[in-house]
Amino acid sequence: MTALPLKSLPAGVIRQTLRTRRDGPVLTVELNTPEQGNAVTDALLDDLLAVLQDQDPAVRVLVLAGNGDDFCLGGDRGEFTRHLAHDPTGGGIRTSGNKARRVCDALTANPAVTIARVQGKAIGAGLALALACDLRVGSVDATFRLPELALGLPTAWGGLLPRLISEVGAARVRELVLTGRAFSAEEAHYLSILQRVVPTHELDAAVADWVRPIVRRPPAALRVTKTLLHSLSAASRMADVSALDAELLAAVLAESQHARGGS
Template sequence: MKLSLADRLSARMRSRTVRTLREGPVLRVELNCPASGNAVTEAMLDDLLAVLAVPDPDVRVLVLSGAGDDFCLGGDRNEFADWLDEDPTGRGIRVAGDKARRVCEALSAGQAVTIARIQGRAIGAGLALALACDLRVGADTSGFRLPELALGLPTAWGGVLPRLIHEVGAARTRELILTGRAFDAEEARELSVLQRVVPEDELDAAVTAWAKPLVRRPEAALRVTKALLNSYAAPTRLADPAVLDAELMATVAAATRRPRHTGGNAAGAAPGTV
């Protein structure tokens, strides 16, 4: 029996790692693992795909947020280590990496306008999720970092590298990735990582200020305009090898595999995250 849209939405709302709330044409999607800083796991990717892979055509705006103090502290390093223990060739990383690419593509290429609502830190995979959204607003206390290189990994998750080069520029992207330094909300706005910065208690109002006029736009015009923006942006990327991200991440992780350690935080992210 084919499930109705209401039944599918109800099933999505029972997700363990992601919470959803439908408000008419606006769908709010919240990463819901605050104890880990909303670290991205394979279970979270599965839950995001359940929401995003078959989008509701009546949703005009999708708001992506994170529960707790931080938007997302990146990928779960403990899960990476478990995958390498199970298969030293990195098969588990390849599988999850492919899911990450599909999640980010759904956010960027889906017909709904996507808004990232960012508080606290957006690190590694968390920054990739935010960059996949069309519009990004951050609290004035938010912070960002790409720590992968310090962890012995390439910046290859969810197509983040071509998006960074397109949005930020090649020279600045090179500096952020090679140094792995943290940057704050004001610099993020200067780099176009954020389009707007507000006090944290004004984040919801800022999201509403964007969403309210969007839901009034004619559906066909909104959908076609987003498709046009994506189409015109594509040539400026020159190449988008995101399909190779999972292979690159798995190959490098397997080649640089190190013994597990505890309490490590060399890259400045929360322990256990990428």
């Protein structure tokens, strides 16, 4: 692989919550708070936005990974509680939810091909981040779950629900959301949430199997094809109301907080 000039992300850059590595046209972005299960916080969203907004146009593949045992354990509920304590009307939740949508949209509409490398657990917002990527490979022991309803939350984060329905189908998504049950990598593959399932020690090789042909494609044709695929997928989600995700999340949490305070 011929190395390309780096823009602003030399190999091994560590932000507050991320570690980035650049190898020619391939940029790896690793969620890097394993002691917290790589939980999604405002700081993580800020770091992801900064990386995606500053992305070198020469990057043709972006790999999203997670350091440690788990890809991502979902949103930080403690941070939600702190947001509500500071603003009971849900202003902080709204701000955070809007960041989440911008991050997921930036992954989906990224000019580079985005690959999610999933190991361990991918829960809630973690599943949303993976689903925003073009290609998704998971370890055979990976597990997935949408626990929002059991936690008193709507499934409204980063445009997850319309993406999930588009990829999986409404009937199956309805069952996963309403029961909140965990499901395996094998089932995720059957549902098209994952395109490949491999032993954990083969995850990097599986990513490399995808990267090798992609980086050989003519850059202009790759960009245009990625744009076409994104546009056609978006057209199939004409009833996408995920722009309201942040408002819905804030409203439900604020109402729950008010009910608890008044009981």
